[in-house]
Amino acid sequence: MLQTETLSLARPAPDALDEFEKQVKIYEKAFYHFAFRLTGNHDDAQDLTQEALLKAYRAFHCFKTGTAFDRWVYQIIYRLFIDQYRKKRRRPFVASLDETPPHLDQEKPKEVPDYTKLPEDFALRHELGETIQKALLRLPEEFRAAVVLCDVQGFSYEEISNILQCSLGTVRSRIHRGRRQLREYLQPYLSAERGKNQ
């Protein structure tokens, strides 16, 4: 379970900005990680995090003292993400110029040597990380958020139900169904693990 800091902040604080900065500094990486796992790319994750933090700052006077700051911001990130996702779904698909077009998907990218880490280890990790991210992106966004909050961020079901504003039963079923879908997508890796153990 994650340790979360609670604020001891007087409501009409003249140095609210300093306090806000301090809190953001603590959780910044975790917020970004959550946003990245939800969106699946750096640009969207940055936009999402920045927008959420700006929103959080503007509403900082409404923040209840004594409650966890990070959960509050997670909630904002999740809501923003759901809103953007719905907006995006209504818009037509826009192709990115940076990504490889579908017909070149099979082509190998130019390989640049990197000696900073053990190559095999790095390759394995990197590949698995990408595969997991792709599998995550195939989940419905509610399941994705619940699974990420539980397994990546390490929140308890009760905390997740606070963040996602739904009941404990809903959280439990979302996590369960999300993991089951992930199991289907990651079947090759899981069977390899099973072979390793036997």
Next chain:
Amino acid sequence: MNCHRVQSLLSAYLDQELSPEEQRLVRNHIFHCPACAENYEDLSHIKSYLGNLEPPIDQRDLDLLDRFLFDHLHAASSFTANPWHPLLWWKRLALTGACVLLFLLTAFYLFPVEQTSPMTLTPDTAPFSVSSGPPYQPVIEVKAKADVNFLAEDGKEKEEEEKKRENEHYFWREQSHLVKGVPVSR
């Protein structure tokens, strides 16, 4: 507890979110059922995969995020903190000025002062008869004109009286008892 029920509880069992009694039942079932045990293994692998995911960020990105965010916030706070900031007043003044200008422009268009404007009625274009003079006159002007007329009439009467007196002086008084056409001896 049957397999179906255990399958639905496996995820929560993995996260230790079940009651002690449920936990005990699920643990017993897994111990005896290889299918559910395999399922449990898979789920725990998935949990560990996700837990071991590296944060996707390198330092450069984080710095960028930081800088952008706090530039924004510091800039924003100087405005939002003080609603009586002089710059805000300038904006309000400018907005008011623009409104007044807009009102004047529309007013001139609606009530033109030039006779040549297409919106002015002329005898040619009017659907009804229009007097050529202005449609209104200041009260003082009307009064002044009336005074002048009165004086003029007065002057005419005086003139007539004078003429009459002259006639009486130079000509014979008209004899009303004389019949026209009958000669009179002087």
